[in-house]
Amino acid sequence: MGHKQLVVWAIAAVVVIGVGVLLFSPAGGGAQDVSPERSAELVAEGVRVIDVRTPGEYEMSHIERAENVPMNMLAHESMEWDRDEPVLVYCTTGARSSDAIRYLADQGFTDVYHLAAGIIAYQGAIVSGADEVEIAEMPEDVVAGDGPVLYVFSTDW
Amino acid sequence: MKPVVDRLEQEYEDTVTFKVYDVDKSQEGADLMRSYGAQYVPTFVFVSSDGAEAGRLVGEVAESEMRSKLDALR
Numbered sequence A: 001m002g003h004k005q006l007v008v009w010a011i012a013a014v015v016v017i018g019v020g021v022l023l024f025s026p027a028g029g030g031a032q033d034v035s036p037e038r039s040a041e042l043v044a045e046g047v048r049v050i051d052v053r054t055p056g057e058y059e060m061s062h063i064e065r066a067e068n069v070p071m072n073m074l075a076h077e078s079m080e081w082d083r084d085e086p087v088l089v090y091c092t093t094g095a096r097s098s099d100a101i102r103y104l105a106d107q108g109f110t111d112v113y114h115l116a117a118g119i120i121a122y123q124g125a126i127v128s129g130a131d132e133v134e135i136a137e138m139p140e141d142v143v144a145g146d147g148p149v150l151y152v153f154s155t156d157w
Numbered sequence B: 001m002k003p004v005v006d007r008l009e010q011e012y013e014d015t016v017t018f019k020v021y022d023v024d025k026s027q028e029g030a031d032l033m034r035s036y037g038a039q040y041v042p043t044f045v046f047v048s049s050d051g052a053e054a055g056r057l058v059g060e061v062a063e064s065e066m067r068s069k070l071d072a073l074r
Helices: A003-024 A036-045 A055-060 A071-078 A095-106 B002-011 B027-035 B063-073
Strands: A031-034 A048-051 A061-063 A087-090 A112-115 A126-128 A149-154 B017-022 B043-047 B053-058
Touching: A031 A036, A031 A095, A036 A087, A036 A112, A048 A061, A055 A061, A071 A095, A087 A095, A095 A112, A149 B027, B002 B017, B002 B063, B017 B027, B043 B063, B053 B063
Parallel strands: A031 A112, A048 A087, A087 A112, A149 B017
Antiparallel strands: A061 A126, A149 B043, B043 B053
C-alpha cells in the first residue's frame, strides 16, 4: 500500500468515526446536576440563570441576576433563547426544575446546568424582597396559642 | 403538596391546628411568614402549645417527615 493510499484510508477512517460519534451521541442536548458551590461559580462566571418558581416566590428571594420564567411560561419563553448558551436552572428544592431541565434538553439546549438541591441549599448571593421590609411583630395568638399549630406558607399549589 | 396537607389536616384535626396561608394573596400570611424569617415557599412551621417553634420544613417534603414533626407536637 502506497503512501497516498494510506493517507486516503486514514482520512476515510476519521470521517467514519466522526459521523459515528455524531449519529450516536445523545439527541436533545445535555443537562447536568451541579452542586450549590458549582452553581455559585457559574453565576459568578455570568451564566444565564433561570428561576422557574412563581413570581411571588421570586419576589421573596432569588439568586442574583436570575430571570423569573415560571414553569407555565417556560415553553413559550425558551423558544427565543440561544440553545447553545449555557443556562443554570433552579426552583426551591429541585423538584420543578427537574422537569424544566428535561424539557430544555429535549428542545435541544446543549448546556443546561441544574441546581439540583434548589435555592434553599444555595450559598451565593440572594436578592431578598424581605430585606426592604421590617420584620413584623409576632401576632398575639402565635405567642400564646391554645394548642399546637402548624403554619403552612405557600403560594399557588 | 396540597393533597398531603389536606389529608394530614383531617387526620390531625383533634390535636393540631393547621393555618394555611397563600402568601401571594394573604397579607396576614405574608406578615407572619416574615415574622418567622421564612424565605421560601412552601415553608412549614411547627409550633408547640407554649408558642415556641418546635421545627420547620422547607420545600416539597415527604409526608413521613411531616408526620414525624406533627407526632412530636402531640
